[in-house]
Amino acid sequence: MDQVANIAVEKRIRTELKQEITNAAASFKDSAKTPSHEEVLLFIKKFSVSVMSGKIIAVNPEQETRPNSKDFTFLFTYKEGEGRIDYYIVNSFLQRELAILETPELLYGLFATILIFTLLVVYMEKKKQALAMHQKYEKKQAEFRKVLEEHEAMALIGRMVATLAHEMKTPIATISNLVQILPARIRDKKFTDRFVTLTKEELGRAQQLINNLLAYGKEIEIDKEEWVSLTPLIAKVASKYTLQLNTPFSVDIFSDRFYLELLFDNLLRNSSGSGADKILINVLTDQTEDNSSVNILLEDNGTGFPENIDLNTLLDPFITFRARGTGLGLYLANKIVTAHEGKLSLYRMEHGAGVSILFPKKMVMIHGQA
Numbered sequence: 001m002d003q004v005a006n007i008a009v010e011k012r013i014r015t016e017l018k019q020e021i022t023n024a025a026a027s028f029k030d031s032a033k034t035p036s037h038e039e040v041l042l043f044i045k046k047f048s049v050s051v052m053s054g055k056i057i058a059v060n061p062e063q064e065t066r067p068n069s070k071d072f073t074f075l076f077t078y079k080e081g082e083g084r085i086d087y088y089i090v091n092s093f094l095q096r097e098l099a100i101l102e103t104p105e106l107l108y109g110l111f112a113t114i115l116i117f118t119l120l121v122v123y124m125e126k127k128k129q130a131l132a133m134h135q136k137y138e139k140k141q142a143e144f145r146k147v148l149e150e151h152e153a154m155a156l157i158g159r160m161v162a163t164l165a166h167e168m169k170t171p172i173a174t175i176s177n178l179v180q181i182l183p184a185r186i187r188d189k190k191f192t193d194r195f196v197t198l199t200k201e202e203l204g205r206a207q208q209l210i211n212n213l214l215a216y217g218k219e220i221e222i223d224k225e226e227w228v229s230l231t232p233l234i235a236k237v238a239s240k241y242t243l244q245l246n247t248p249f250s251v252d253i254f255s256d257r258f259y260l261e262l263l264f265d266n267l268l269r270n271s272s273g274s275g276a277d278k279i280l281i282n283v284l285t286d287q288t289e290d291n292s293s294v295n296i297l298l299e300d301n302g303t304g305f306p307e308n309i310d311l312n313t314l315l316d317p318f319i320t321f322r323a324r325g326t327g328l329g330l331y332l333a334n335k336i337v338t339a340h341e342g343k344l345s346l347y348r349m350e351h352g353a354g355v356s357i358l359f360p361k362k363m364v365m366i367h368g369q370a
Contacts, residue, residue, distance in 0.1 A: 009097060013097055017075060021087065024044055025040055030120075031120050031124055037082070041078075041085055044078060044085065045060070048087070055090055056075060056087050056090060056093075057072060057087070058086070060084075060086075072089065073088060073089045073094065074088055075089050171206045175203070178198060220336060220339040221339070222339050227252045227253070227365065228260055229252050230281075236261075237261065240265075241272035242277070243271065243276065243277060243278065246278065247281040248283075251296070251365065253359065254362075254365075266333045267330075269329060270353075271298075274303045275302045275303050276300035276302030278301045279298060281296065281297070283364075284297065293360060293361055294366070295357070296356075296357045296359065296364075297354060298354065299354045300352045303352075304348060304351070304353045305346065305353050311345075312346075315330055315346070333355075340359065341359075341363070342358050342359045343357075343358040
């Protein structure tokens with residue numbers, strides 16, 4: 001009966017020891033981030049030494065020799081990838097368990113195992129909590145960015161409305177005053193000529209403001225490209241502002257005619273507003289290292305850009321240094337050039353202001369001297 005009982009006890013001990021080792025390996029795999037085979041083998045070897053000392057020993061057959069069979073009995077081989085560890089039961093421990101089942105020692109082993117598993121569970125729970133807090137933080141940050149963008153959009157809409165109200169008031173008031181006087185001076189040719197001129201100017205100003213605001217409020221999509229002769233287009237715009245035009249070259253631009261005219265209308269209107277009466281257009285083809293762009297330069301003889309202003313900020317919306325400026329002209333000009341795959345920049349001159357427009361070479365045809 002004792003022999004039968006000892007066989008059953010030995011079988012149970014072997015099963016429990018083997019299960020404890022495999023459970024420890026599985027827990028380590030679950031808690032670690034994709035551990036290597038070598039890391040798993042090293043962990044269970046250390047686990048055997050620290051937790052199961054006196055009961056079993058772990059032997060790496062590639063690096064250590066097999067223990068004395070008188071003192072140890074083979075238990076099982078744990079394999080991980082191409083590596084393995086052989087486990088042996090300490091015979092003295094097994095004999096003690098077979099003769100008298102040492103309950104305190106068994107409880108100690110169970111306590112140690114439970115403690116390790118508890119620590120692993122706590123670690124995994126803390127890790128989950130940290131991940132949840134990080135995700136919550138990122139969500140709150142995204143919500144904050146969205147609210148900030150909405151506030152900025154509302155602020156820009158408010159500035160647009162204020163600009164429209166302020167700028168439209170002047171042409172409407174001018175035309176209203178002229179209309180009131182018109183019946184009394186309808187036969188005065190000098191007055192009627194002046195009435196027509198001023199009305200056209202103020203209506204043109206209002207139309208330009210509306211075009212700018214419409215273009216500002218939407219993305220510019222270039223879908224009606226054609227070859228547009230630049231000289232007559234700029235000449236047409238320059239005549240509106242009584243600017244003398246000098247264009248040494250005849251150039252065609254593959255572009256949207258409406259937006260190209262709006263581009264130069266904004267640029268020349270700025271020149272006229274700064275007191276210029278002459279515009280020089282130059283075309284340079286050697287401005288980039290790979291010679292892939294054509295540089296169109298517009299230079300006027302006006303008052304130029306103030307020294308205390310960063311030129312890059314003038315390309316932002318609603319930034320202006322002129323008393324009657326809306327701050328949209330250069331912004332829209334830059335937006336139109338960008339939509340045509342180009343780049344716009346500003347530069348100072350000794351007398352006047354300069355604008356550089358880089359267009360891809362494929363979009364420009366130069367016909368030579370005008």
